[in-house]
Amino acid sequence: MEDKRGNKLVEFSLDHPKLVTGLMVLVTLIMAAFAAVPSIWPEKFPSLNSIKIDTDPENMLRKDEPVRVFHDKMKKVMSIHDIVVLGVVNEKNPKGVFNIKSLKNIYELTQYAKKLDGVIEVDLIAPSTVDNIEQGGLGTVKFEWLMPQPPKTEKDAIAVRDKAKRIPFLYGTLVSEDGRAICLYIPIRSKNISYKIYSQLMKKIDTLKGNDKYYITGLPVAEDTFGVEMFRQMAISAPTAMIIIFLLLMYFFRKFALVISPMIVAMVSAIMTMSLLIIMGKTVHIMSSMIPIFIMPIAVLDSIHILSEFFDRYQETKDRRSTAINVMNTLFTPMLYTSLTTAAGFASLALTPIPPVQVFGLFVAFGVMMAWIWTVTFIPASVMFIPPKSLENYGAKAASQEGEEESDHSPLTVLLNRIGQFTYHRAGLIMVVVALLVVIAIYGITKININDNPTKWFTKSHPIRVADFVLNKHFGGTYMAYLLLEPPKQKFYPEKYADELIRETKNLPIAKTVAKKLKEVARSAKTKADFLEQCRKYASEQTDNAPDNLFDAWSSFADLIDAEKQKTEIFKHPKALKYIELLQKELLKTGIVGKSNSVVDIVKTVHRELFLGKQKYFTIPKTPNAVAQCLITFQGGHRPNDLWHFVTPNYRKGNIWVQLKSGDNKDMVAVANTIDKFMKKNPPPFNLQHKWFGLTYINVIWQGKMVTGMLQAFLGSFLVVLLMMTLLFRSAIWGLLSMIPLTVTIGAIYGIIGLVGKDYDMPIAVLSSLSLGLAVDYAIHFLARSRMLYAIHKTWANTAGPVFGEPARAITRNVIVVGVGFLPLVLAPLVPYKTVGIFISSILITAGVGTLLILPAMITLLEKYVFPKTKPCCMVCDFATMAVAIISAVAVVAVNTHQFLAIGWNILVPYSVSIIVVLLIIAFIASRNEQCKWVNENSQTEETQ
């Protein structure tokens, strides 16, 4: 199992410690400089990439992802902006905020918000910026600002509320349904200034007097604020974890000079990776910000094995160099393979369809390999810096107590020794318990709830979470999604259409001229809209220049063209509006949607006010013309353009503004499903098609991608690791064995997630790959060392003891150091960091326990298969191993093909199965080859000794 090249590398490092250290420092400094300098002075180095920070979850999807393209396009078409929601609540006053003082504050705040850079003033919704339409005396309809000035009397203050209550567009949106609170909706030019706007508003709020409470929320604020706090958090939690790991290492190994070196390796690996990330122009995203936190535990993992071995063995020779060589001889191969498998596990994230996750996976993989390089070079080199004198008593206390390894009395050694015996004598019991746990875990997994909500990335006490809770209690909902309706695109036949129009105009005195023109237009027009626009221009010119005797004829032609155009204006048609009305009712029934707004609300309100404000006229008028005339009346107000948030000017697209009380993806999915079902059951007029957009909906899409993407990426990396393990141990059973702790760990953790009801969200999805990386490490170390020791001790009964000596100690120390080191993350105010903290710790503990209990128990039970008396001369002769390798290799290729080339499983499965069958037959024939000799195990091991 030992690697001669490895020896050379280690010996070189031991002989040239200064050179190795200098090289490491130099490379790190150069990389850091290339990343830092252009970030600090971007204008001086325009050709180099500076740090780019991106906190937008939208970027979880590729820029050209259809849902994003549609979202961006519709935002523009419907002039919809990202919104900062600012709620004002007064719990003290029985009339809520509808009192002189509060309304004055709200007025002042509105005036302030209007002036902020990046705020789109014309679309701001506040009492002083929206229109009220009402009766203004007998037979008079009145448009006025809802609150042109702060009211002077308490009666006027209440009037603001009562007026708003009559306007469906405002009630439940601007004024709360309980009539006590007001919400301002502040549209902003770009989502990534929302934290700035948030802070500016907060500052202004501090200057306002009174007992009003102010709450700011909305997805853009949550997302942007998360980004800001994320960096703050990164600066606190990564160093904290490092300090705790350092203290624990000090406790175990006592020698500062030795303990500091793993910390240096971890830091160097993290710095190099992050620098490379910046140098390559990748953005620092929520995901990539976690790269250092992932690299650090993995980087110290291998070093702890070395230190642990060094600590246990130093007293044998009391020579730095020979101890280091000995230690590295034992550990070089397992370390190489653990690093390779971990890197492969993370690199497989490149298979997910989520760009930030791809970047994350590849860069963590890079960091892991960096950590490996510096672990096998710098750690031995660092040993040479320590004067032999100061090492004189290193590990002596432990060594003197044990004398022989078996008679160690330190609590850890005693405990491990007992565990070792337990696994040997109670192997059956352990396996029964494991089987039980697996069943429970499977049950838990079926209970898993896939859900995410960026607002819930904050802890419950965070102002944004509090605001979210309070405002969604008072109002229709602060999460916006938009339901767009439009007719399907129909093929247009210009000639046919021209003939139709020619027939309609044949009685006009200008029929011949018109027919000629129509045919001409038919040749150039591509769409109906284009056709009609050309005709409109022509008709308008002709009418203006018509001689008196033909004026009427040209006018009627112009009228005809105009009427034709209006036929295409679907969303003036009462039938279409009625359907929107039904959809809005259906949305409310879900209980998740608190409120929805559409053109229907405008039409009905105007219609009612035109008819003396009587409630029985709160209806959709009967003809398209009547609808059009209600709308033109509405456009006589202060905010005529509000209409274009709900319909396009050609009335071909209708938009329902949906306010959800919850931003949970599962709730958005439930709403979307309700509408799908409803529309299937109640076919819409004009064959209307529907599509969702808006931030709340986009989050659903990337969540979906994340879940399936992560699952496939995980499957891919699982197979890669299995293949690598099988090849490394040149044995199917060993390959499968090494996957067991990892499988149990993931099963257990997902099972627990399902059982406690924690949502399966982005951080958890990513953590699966971390568990793959860490759990397989322990298994490799355990199995590789077991194999080596078995070669010496010949039976498992004799091997188990030594395995539970120094190798088990190294694993246990690892679990404790890294596991405890990440617990402080639990104190973070951001939920994803808490999740990472809890889960890194639980992954390590589960994987550690799994490795130390399940593996020895299984080896005990399966000894004769695990350590067969005979071994094939080469792997080709071992059919079982070949079979596992073939199946996993083909499966890896299939999973990758599916991801990259988007080939469906229905094609891939039959192909893969047939390829596997063919290869298996070949392997079977090969294994029966006469040259295949099964040799005695002993002669094999002697060879490698």
Added chain:
Amino acid sequence: MRTLIYALFISAILVSSVSAGQQKMTAQQIVEKANYVSYYQGKDGRAEVSMVITDSQGRKRHRKFIIIRRDDQPTPEDIKKNPALKKNLDLFCKEQQFYVYFLRPADVAKMVFMVWKHLNKDDDRWLYLPALDLVKRIAATDKRTSFVGSDFFYEDVSGRNINLDKHEIVKITKNYYVLKHTPKDPKTVEFSYYITWIHRQTFIPVRVEYFDKAGKKYREYSALKVDKIQGYDTVTKSQMADLRTGGKTVLSYASVKYNIGLPRKIFTERYLRKPPMKYLRK
């Protein structure tokens, strides 16, 4: 159209040297004259107006309507008060009536908007919606709302009462009087002031810029084309741009005719349902 305005500039330059010796006009006098030129030329008038509303995305909406206007004529009492009226009755700026008859889009055809413009009280405004067979009065408390969804306000169509603002001359250029107008009651309007560029020769306001409470320009009117019709300098194309929304509205006037002899009675509620086609047709 640009060339026409340019031609106006040239003639103004030529004339300005002559008029330089004339007595200086006060801001009030300039505003009164500009107000007359903009809204009171002739005893009455008619025009066919094409309205093109373009939003920031370049999407266009077209409207077409006929607008007729009639001015009240001075009573003997008025003439006694202001003897200058004897020479030119045209200079009388008092009560007016407007009747706007919609032709297109087809679904609002026959819709009528009527205004009685008063000098000392709020205007009277009516709307006739044929599809609902409904005549509605529109409260005139706030005239700075959109005119049928365009970037023009009702007040831009019928003219803002010049007594509502304080006027001052900012500067006099070769061609223009540049005036600043500040509202007497700032609470009733959305602007903090506006600047007009009044052509010194014709007294046509060529450009009007509106500034918000933060001192930022947010709205801009420009006269794009001026024609001489029946001896009157007439703006036949104008534009209002909303700098905040990025939208703009262009009005083009065709078949403009002055002094038709419109009777007072057609500007009454009775004629909303029965449009006086005789006077509306050209």
